[in-house]
Amino acid sequence: MMRCPPLCKLLVVVIFYCVTLHRFVSGNTTEEPTDPETPTMFTREHISRMHQRSRAYRRQEIRAKVLEFLGWTSIPQINPRDRAIINSTLANISSIRITERQCFSASCDLPNRIDETLWNDSTSGSLRLMFDVLPSDSWTNAEIVNATLMLHLKERPLCNCEDDHGTERISIKVLQYLKPLRRRNRSRGGRTNRRSTVRQRILWTSIVNWTPNTWVAIPVQQAANDWIVANKRNHGFEVMVIDQYNLPINATNVFSSIECRRPADVDCIDTIFRTPLYGGTSPFLQVYKTESPFVNQRAKREAGRERYEETLQGRPESTQKIASVQ
Incomplete structure (x- = not known):
């Protein structure tokens, strides 16, 4: 019987974790038949969709908690005039110091x-x-x-001096x-000074x-x-x-x-x-x-994500999949 190397075991554990997370986020708990001889491979697009669904689920949970804390059952409607004021303020928020x-x-x-x-x-x-x-x-x-x-x-x-006006x-x-x-050590003529x-x-x-x-x-x-x-x-x-x-x-x-x-x-x-x-x-x-604490916040996050993606591109394919899942 062929023995599985340590990297193979790690890949199996990560794949099982991804499948479980995907089913939890999407709400699908039905067991799907899988072929034990064919390993499941996750592409970068698949992992990206999983992350988007996970973020959407977290946003829904946060929104529900905020509404519950404020005692609301639904999101309040904002009239067009107030919405225009809010949008104008957000557009000029970078100038706020x-x-x-x-x-x-x-x-x-x-x-x-x-x-x-x-x-x-x-x-x-x-x-x-x-x-x-x-x-x-x-x-x-x-x-x-x-x-x-x-x-x-x-x-x-106190001073008993005759002239104490100097201080x-x-x-x-x-x-x-x-x-x-x-x-600092400085050598001169073979000696350390x-x-x-x-x-x-x-x-x-x-x-x-x-x-x-x-x-x-x-x-x-x-x-x-x-x-x-x-x-x-x-x-x-x-x-x-x-x-x-x-x-x-x-x-x-x-x-x-x-x-x-x-x-x-x-x-x-x-x-x-x-x-x-x-x-x-x-x-x-x-x-x-x-x-200006509100300037370039989104650009900073996007730049950090781009640097992370560039780092992954220089790694082996198997390592990219593991890092992306984590």
């Missing part, structure tokens, strides 16, 4: 590409911030309207990392009054556009502080520290006074963006 406000709390988790030892080096005197900002889908045509980095000023340290006004510089902060390379861009610099328990709003729209719209990698911010005599000040003594237990994506609240984000003092990033 939605403005969204998002707030992100500073994160303590760093991506693997960043050297954690360098990032958390307390001797640097700077404050480094990372926000888990996700990029927008390209088909939404997102635009950044405004992006603001919010830093909370702490109490000024009343401070200069703040905010930079964006264009390359991840890490050490580990150097830390830094590539940054100045986003904002200004002199502000050090008023305790207040917030400093820093515009960082350029960085937010890189991460959210241009889908570039996020390597974080660096904040540096100097006094009126051009002497560096440890930024961790000026601004409140990161609260690691806060979620990365937090709810925004409107407030005029000093305690946004439910009274927290952890640095956060506030972003306003506009996008």
Whole structure:
């Protein structure tokens, strides 16, 4: 007796599954006589019809559930005037843009590409911030309207100096990392030299009054556009502080520290006074963006289906049938 290879067994199981699904969708439960010596083959047209019937059955089920939920027994009739208004709205829906406000709390988790030892080096005197900002889908045509980095000023340290006026006004510089902060191996003369390379861009610099328990709003729209719209990698911010005599000040003594237990994506609240984000003092990033969420939805689905069909055409015929069924 001839033994069936594993691929043959798999084909038999898939064919049996397709026959059962076809009968369930079409409502035909009558057993049909088959010749055990002749295997059943499914063409691409047959499988496509099966998928169409399955989708039609699912649409009917969804429509029935919606009508039942609304307490209706049939679909309501729409008069021609209202139908024209609906069609006009749907035709112009691609021009509709939605403005969204998002707030992100500073994160303590760093991506693997960043050297954690360098990032958390307390001797640097700077404050480094990372926000888990996700990029927008390209088909939404997102635009950044405004992006603001919010830093909370702490109490000024007590000093017994004769002249303590150097910290009343401070200069703040905010930079964006264009390359991840890490050490790189460079060989010179047969020896390996580990150097830390830094590539940054100045986003904002200004002199502000050090008023305790207040917030400093820093515009960082350029960085937010890189991460959210241009889908570039996020390597974080660096904040540096100097006094009126051009002497560096440890930024961790000026601004409140990161609260690691806060979620990365937090709810925004409107407030005029000093305690946004439910009274927290952890640095956060506030972003306003506009996008068109309804544009090219159908084109996106059809393009994905075409890519799937092109992938199947490069496979063997038996593999195409199995993949199409799945």
